[in-house]
Amino acid sequence: MPEAASLPIIDVSAEGPDNQAKVAKALVDAAAEYGFVYIKNSGLDLTHEQIENAFAMVGDFKEGFNFGAFNASGKATQSIPSSMELHQVELAAFREACHSVCRKLLLLFGIGLEVSPPDFFAKAHATAPEKPSGSILRFLYYPPPSATPDAQDDDVRAGAHSDYGSVTLLFRLPGQAGLEILTPSGAWAPVPVSPAASSGEGEDDDEAPPPILVNIGDLLSYWTNGLLRSTVHRVAFPAAGGDTIRGEKGKESAADPRYSIVYFCHPADDTPLAAVPSERVRSFSSEKKNDLAGAAPAAGAGGANSQSQQGKVLTAKEHLQSRLRATYLQMYSGEKEGGEEST
Numbered sequence: 001m002p003e004a005a006s007l008p009i010i011d012v013s014a015e016g017p018d019n020q021a022k023v024a025k026a027l028v029d030a031a032a033e034y035g036f037v038y039i040k041n042s043g044l045d046l047t048h049e050q051i052e053n054a055f056a057m058v059g060d061f062k063e064g065f066n067f068g069a070f071n072a073s074g075k076a077t078q079s080i081p082s083s084m085e086l087h088q089v090e091l092a093a094f095r096e097a098c099h100s101v102c103r104k105l106l107l108l109f110g111i112g113l114e115v116s117p118p119d120f121f122a123k124a125h126a127t128a129p130e131k132p133s134g135s136i137l138r139f140l141y142y143p144p145p146s147a148t149p150d151a152q153d154d155d156v157r158a159g160a161h162s163d164y165g166s167v168t169l170l171f172r173l174p175g176q177a178g179l180e181i182l183t184p185s186g187a188w189a190p191v192p193v194s195p196a197a198s199s200g201e202g203e204d205d206d207e208a209p210p211p212i213l214v215n216i217g218d219l220l221s222y223w224t225n226g227l228l229r230s231t232v233h234r235v236a237f238p239a240a241g242g243d244t245i246r247g248e249k250g251k252e253s254a255a256d257p258r259y260s261i262v263y264f265c266h267p268a269d270d271t272p273l274a275a276v277p278s279e280r281v282r283s284f285s286s287e288k289k290n291d292l293a294g295a296a297p298a299a300g301a302g303g304a305n306s307q308s309q310q311g312k313v314l315t316a317k318e319h320l321q322s323r324l325r326a327t328y329l330q331m332y333s334g335e336k337e338g339g340e341e342s343t
């Protein structure tokens with residue numbers, strides 16, 4: 001069985017400037033090293049009930065779906081399936097709550113990177129009806145492996161890709177890990193849903209939902225000149241024989257569909273991705289320029305060139321478009337690297 005990724009679990013509910021600074025540092029360190037981190041799900045920003053209800057909705061629906069913006073009265077601004085229409089207000093509230101969690105994380109990144117002002121990233125993600133953005137709430141339904149009996153051994157449920165936005169929140173159900181990240185050594189490491197149970201550390205609390213998995217997307221990696229990593233990941237089929245990651249509760253069988261809920265957070269479309277006012281980001285990019293091997297991205301790192309390597313300041317929208325273009329070109333050239341396809 002491959003070794004599970006060992007990612008830190010960070011409690012971001014700490015109050016007071018000293019605690020906040022410590023948490024911010026831990027978050028930046030994890031994002032710089034792994035590009036993925038768990039945050040403890042205290043149920044404050046996003047209630048456990050809200051998450052359960054969201055999974056109940058995708059379970060009823062049995063199909064994947066992307067939700068873009070909702071208007072001020074909680075109505076979707078796109079056409080949505082009739083079975084979802086009744087749930088629009090709940091969906092809008094869930095999307096809003098996810099966005100607030102992301103803004104809280106973005107503020108902590110600003111603090112951890114000593115950006116001046118610290119709400120530099122969070123402000124770029126302020127929402128308003130007149131401020132369109134690439135943010136998407138995605139409900140994912142993966143049919144049971146038994147429904148595709150001619151699957152090959154090396155097939156995966158979702159191909160290797162990196163996410164396009166600034167930060168992504170991922171919600172999964174216990175026993176349905178599936179997600180794997182590409183480590184710098186080039187190996188795929190499974191990411192457990194319940195990391196405390198998997199590592200054997202600490203008692204798993206049946207009442208508490210698992211932590212929320214957070215990862216850095218290409219845009220935030222680009223904006224920070226690669227200091228924060230956008231890590232390549234994929235979704236694998238359950239192992240034959242029903243093996244799960246050590247300690248993970250529940251077994252995933254070939255007869256089970258898999259559900260996940262993802263929130264891709266993006267800044268407002270017109271945000272200029274200009275130099276981040278942070279000495280740490282600046283000195284990171286000059287170190288990189290001096291690094292002769294700097295041209296080739298390390299294994300596991302997704303995305304395009306760093307912001308400091310481009311002459312022109314891109315907007316968030318232009319950055320997303322360039323990532324989408326690159327993904328489609330890759331697909332047409334035969335390398336089936338599925339991207340986030342967030343439009």
Ligand SMILES: O=C(O)CCC(=O)C(=O)O
Pocket residue numbers: 138140158163170172177178179233235260262340
């Ligand atoms: O379903 C998952 O666990 C991950 C999905 C994902 O990586 C994506 O949609 O970008």
Ligand SMILES: [Fe+2]
Pocket residue numbers: 161162163233
């Ligand atoms: Fe992803």
